[in-house]
Amino acid sequence: MAVCVYRTSRVLVQGITGKEGSYHAKACKDYGTKIVAGVTPGKGGQEVDGIPVFNTVEEAVKETHPNVSLIFVPPPFAADAILEAVGSGIKTIVCITEGIPVLDMVKVKRVIEKEGVTLIGPNCPGIITPGATKIGIMPGHIFTRGSIGIMSRSGTLLYETADQITRAGLGQSTCVGIGGDPIVGTDYIFWLKKFEEDPETEAMMIVGEIGGNAEEKAAEFIKSGAIKKPVFAFIAGRTAPPGRRMGHAGAIIMGKSGTAESKYQALREAGVHVIENPGIIGETIAKVLKEKAII
């Protein structure tokens, strides 16, 4: 079992002939992911590392039947690339691109909601089920098959967390980067539900950051009793000055909202195991789960 993507997932790479696209298509393939096709307009008929390239998603779908698309298209054209995948019936889309205009994402979000498409990202490292499939740009070797599900707004922080969990002798069921932009395809609630249903996942880790209220919403959802498995959380940016964008377009404290404190408080009230020291995420999870006799 896995969450959202599987060993059998057939992946299309949009923007496969670019520097990033070709590098990561190969890296994913080496990890064991089934990359069945690539798309770059005007480059149809070529091959990248033995993967056939098509001009349009429609054509690629007809010929190779992918069910997931991984997107590396540059920001001005990325929203169109997402909608092209949606238009060809692909239901799971992972968009790595950073820097898509917010109003483009407003339109994309409206369409994917209507079509029932799962969009991971944009501005994210992708999704990985260790040992099964890697659809994204993360370094595969730091992940180990195990029972913790991780969802993170940041890429490197997802790696840091997974690495600590691995070094604490645990592993991960599935790890997903939900994206660092103000508007992303999925929220924590979506993944909390998925991880709760997944028999392989025994606990979950929310890696949040300042800005917006996705963590508060997740806390509300957990508080309602929908989640029975233990949930852990860390929020980055406690020392960030208000009003400044901390790298990610979505990581900004506006007035009094979006602070690490308000997120911690909401999560704590929901019964989440809050880990305020990012240096002890792995060991804390291991300790708590041992006490609960879950592992």
Place this chain on the structure above:
Amino acid sequence: MKLHEYQAKEVLANYGIPVPEGRVTYFPDDAWMVSMELGLPVVLKAQVLTGGRGKAGGVRIARTSDEVREIAQELFGKKLVTKQTGPEGVVIRKLLVEKAADIEREIYFSIVVDRTTSRPTVIASKRGGMSIEEVAEKYPEDIIKIPIDPVTGFLPYQIRRLKYDLGLMAQEKEAAKIFSALYKVFVEKDCSLLELNPLVVTKTGHLLAVDAKMDVDDNALFRRKEIAKMRDLTEADPDELEARFSGLNFIKLQGNIGCMVNGAGLAMTTMDIIKLAGGEPANFLDVGGEATPETIAKGFEIITRDPKVKAIFINIFGGIVRCDKVANGILQALKKVEVKIPVVIRLTGMNREEGMEILKKSGLKFYVANDLKEAAKMVSELANSSEKSVVEAKKVETKQQNEKKEK
């Protein structure tokens, strides 16, 4: 990207939205001349890229010619300290001089992208003139929120509802035209915020945008070149600008530990853990996914320029960028930039061992940490002990001076 009020008003005027007659000025004499052209009374408004100008004394009314001169003299070159600028404030270099409006009442109007609903949302209130946070706290029932479907746009029935709720029946046609034009501006200029506070009803019964605030999505500037051209670099921190030109994301802070990290989330986390370990971060710095010798050298250069910095923490999680490449980059960078303060390095992820080996063989002195916790502790102790030794050196110095004096 934030626009100045006068720039935002230029944009609004181009869309037929009424704004007060006025002009931006750069010298006191200039301001006086404009005021004579417009006729008194006038309003003098500091053009600085920060909120809270009014409360800080940056917006003033002048009723006489002498008053115009006095206020203009006082404001030009003054450091305006608002609750958003911090104690260092921001220098006033431009004044917008406008004909004062005859105000009957004030309305609040804004459009933002609501992150929860992923929709542009109109927020309005008949209680204009005060901050919307204050209205939300005291009169939550007076706030109108209208989410807009990006496909259908701001619909006539939504605009009608807004007019009734704001009591603009007498301005019916005018209001409809202005509200739909405002939404058009929001979309066509890729705004992340468009705020009129206040939008006023004048004594003669017309609508007038007395204040305007416009933030444009940085990600959309590639297709809004006319807006990108308006960028005012005079208020930006020179170090932050330089970093940006080199593809680094740098934000200056107040502490004494310089940070160099790959990835925004990890960079924030690095600041947090330094603080937990008893240190104070001097900056946020994301070197990005590439971390080449050039970007690392630039990072060192900018960090060490700040005399407050007593130690540097390099925190790299090798993913796409491999640790051995980063280690080589650090060595090459140190050939270009002399770094006299202690450097703590934590490398992990892809090719960690190779990276560590390269650092060891270099013969240069680094403090090497195995994990985040250890590194943060190490760098905080180094920075704090060097602060202490400076304080103690000073103590010894003054003691010696005192002894000399006594002799």
